[in-house]
Amino acid sequence: MKRKGALWAIxxxxxxxxxxxxxxxxxxxxxxxxxxxxPLRELAWPVQKAVSVIGDGLGGxxxxxxxxxLLRQENQALKESLAAAEYWIQQMQExxxxxxxxxxxxxxxxxxxxxxxxxxxxxxxxxTDNWNQTVILDKGSASxxxxxxAVIAPAGMVGRIVAVTPxxxxxxxxxxxxxxxxxxxxxxxxxxxxxxxxxxDDLLEMLRLDHEAEILPGQKVITSGYGSIFPKxxxxxxxxxxxxxxxxxxxxxxxxxxxxxxxxEEVMIIRSINADExxxxxxxxEFSMQPEGSQK
Amino acid sequence: xxxxxxxxxxFAGLILRSIFPRALGLAWATPDFPLLxxxxxxxxxxxxYGAVTGFFIGLTEDLFFGRFIGLNALAKCVVGFLAGSLAxxxxxxxxxxxxxxxxxxxxxxxxxxxxxxxxxxxxxYLANVFYQGLFEVLxxxxxxxxxxxxFFHFADSRLxxxxxx
Numbered sequence: 001m002k003r004k005g006a007l008w009a010i011x012x013x014x015x016x017x018x019x020x021x022x023x024x025x026x027x028x029x030x031x032x033x034x035x036x037x038x039p040l041r042e043l044a045w046p047v048q049k050a051v052s053v054i055g056d057g058l059g060g061x062x063x064x065x066x067x068x069x070l071l072r073q074e075n076q077a078l079k080e081s082l083a084a085a086e087y088w089i090q091q092m093q094e095x096x097x098x099x100x101x102x103x104x105x106x107x108x109x110x111x112x113x114x115x116x117x118x119x120x121x122x123x124x125x126x127x128t129d130n131w132n133q134t135v136i137l138d139k140g141s142a143s144x145x146x147x148x149x150a151v152i153a154p155a156g157m158v159g160r161i162v163a164v165t166p167x168x169x170x171x172x173x174x175x176x177x178x179x180x181x182x183x184x185x186x187x188x189x190x191x192x193x194x195x196x197x198x199x200x201d202d203l204l205e206m207l208r209l210d211h212e213a214e215i216l217p218g219q220k221v222i223t224s225g226y227g228s229i230f231p232k233x234x235x236x237x238x239x240x241x242x243x244x245x246x247x248x249x250x251x252x253x254x255x256x257x258x259x260x261x262x263x264x265e266e267v268m269i270i271r272s273i274n275a276d277e278x279x280x281x282x283x284x285x286e287f288s289m290q291p292e293g294s295q296k
Numbered sequence: 297x298x299x300x301x302x303x304x305x306x307f308a309g310l311i312l313r314s315i316f317p318r319a320l321g322l323a324w325a326t327p328d329f330p331l332l333x334x335x336x337x338x339x340x341x342x343x344x345y346g347a348v349t350g351f352f353i354g355l356t357e358d359l360f361f362g363r364f365i366g367l368n369a370l371a372k373c374v375v376g377f378l379a380g381s382l383a384x385x386x387x388x389x390x391x392x393x394x395x396x397x398x399x400x401x402x403x404x405x406x407x408x409x410x411x412x413x414x415x416x417x418x419x420x421y422l423a424n425v426f427y428q429g430l431f432e433v434l435x436x437x438x439x440x441x442x443x444x445x446x447f448f449h450f451a452d453s454r455l456x457x458x459x460x461x
Binding site for chain 2: 016018019020022023024026
C-alpha cells in the first residue's frame with residue numbers, strides 16, 4: 001500500500017515537472033501556437049464565428065434602443081445648433097445686404113452731394129391695400145422733410161412725399177396710378193410728356209404719344225425736369241414696348257421702372273437742389289433690370 | 297456517454313469563454329465555464345474522478361488557447377480534486393453547496409494559475425489578475441443557480457443509469 005502511494009507521489013511529481021516544462025516551452029517566448037492547439041481552434045472557428053454573429057445581432061438589437069435614445073438626444077442638440085447657426089447666417093446675410101445697399105446710397109449721395117441736399121431714410125411700412133402704392137419712411141418733418149419732395153434710390157426715381165408727420169413721411173410711389181412725372185427719352189432728348197403708374201409693381205406707361213414720336217424699346221427714360229418737384233435727368237426706367245393705339249393717331253409705351261419697388265428698403269429724399277445741374281448715372285454704370293442697388 | 301457530453305459541454309464552454317468578452321465588453325473578464333464543469337463534476341464523482349476530469353478539461357482549455365499548455369490542466373486538476381473531496385459527504389441538493397464550492401474553486405484556480413504561470417515564465421501583473429479575477433469569480437458564482445440545476449438532473453440521471461447498468 002505504501003509502495004503504491006509512493007508510486008503515485010512519484011508519478012504526480014513527474015507529471016507536474018513535465019507540465020511545468022511544457023508550460024515554459026509553450027509560453028509567450030514561442031512565436032506561434034503549439035501544434036495541437038491549431039486544429040482544435042480551427043475546429044472551433046465556425047462555431048465561434050456563428051455564435052459571434054448571433055451575439056452581434058443580439059447586441060445590435062438591444063443596442064438599437066440605447067443608440068436610438070442617444071441619437072435622438074444628439075439629433076435634438078444638432079437641430080438646436082443648426083437653428084442657431086442658420087439664424088446667425090441669416091443675420092450675416094441681412095447685414096451684408098444692408099451694407100451693400102447703404103454703400104450704394106452713400107456712393108450716390110457722395111456723387112450728387114453738390115447737386116442735391118439728400119436725406120437718407122428707411123422704408124418702415126407699406127400700404128397694404130390694393131388702391132394705393134405708398135410706403136412709409138422713418139423720417140419726417142423733424143428731419144426737414146416736407147410734402148412734394150422727390151424720393152429717389154440709387155437706381156432711379158421712387159416717388160414723392162404726400163404726407164409728413166414729425167417722424168414719418170408717406171411716399172406716393174411712381175407706380176401708383178395717381179402718380180405722374182414729366183419724362184424724356186435720354187438718347188433722343190425727345191420729351192413725349194408724362195410717365196404714369198399702372199398700379200403694378202413693375203410697369204409704368206407713357207400715354208398718347210404722337211404716332212411719329214421717336215421712341216423705341218430699350219431706350220432710357222429720364223425725368224424732364226418740367227414742374228417743380230422732380231429735378232431733370234433722374235432715371236425713371238427703360239422702354240419695354242411701344243404699341244399703336246386703336247385710333248391710329250397715337251401710340252403708347254410701357255416702361256419698366258429702374259427701381260425694383262418690391263425690394264425697396266432705403267431711399268433718399270431730395271431736400272433741396274443746389275444747382276441746376278442734370279444728374280447722371282454714375283460713370284460706367286449701366287442700367288439693368290436687377291433689383292435696385294445690385295447694379296453697383 | 298456521460299464523458300462525451302462532458303467533452304461537448306467543455307468545448308461549448310470554451311467557445312462561450314472566447315466570445316464572452318466581446319459580447320459583454322466588461323473588464324475582459326469572462327466566466328470560467330470549464331471550471332464550473334470541473335467543480336460540478338467533481339461534486340458528483342469524487343476527488344479522483346474530479347482531478348482526472350479537471351486535468352483533461354484544463355488540458356483541452358490550454359490546447360484551445362494554445363499557450364502555457366498544462367497550466368489550466370494542473371490548476372483544474374487540483375480544484376477538481378479538492379472540490380470532490382469537500383463535496384463527498386455534503387448534501388448536494390442544497391444550492392449553497394455548489395455556490396461555495398464554485399467560489400472557493402474559482403479563487404483557488406486563480407491563485408494556482410497565477411503562481412504556476414509565474415513559475416512557467418508568465419509575467420502577469422498582480423493588480424490585473426486581481427481585478428479581472430474579481431469579475432471572474434463573481435460571474436462564476438452568479439451563474440451557479442442557472443447552470444447547477446440542469447447539470448444536477450443530467451448527472452443524477454446519467455450516473456444513476458450507469459450504476460444500474
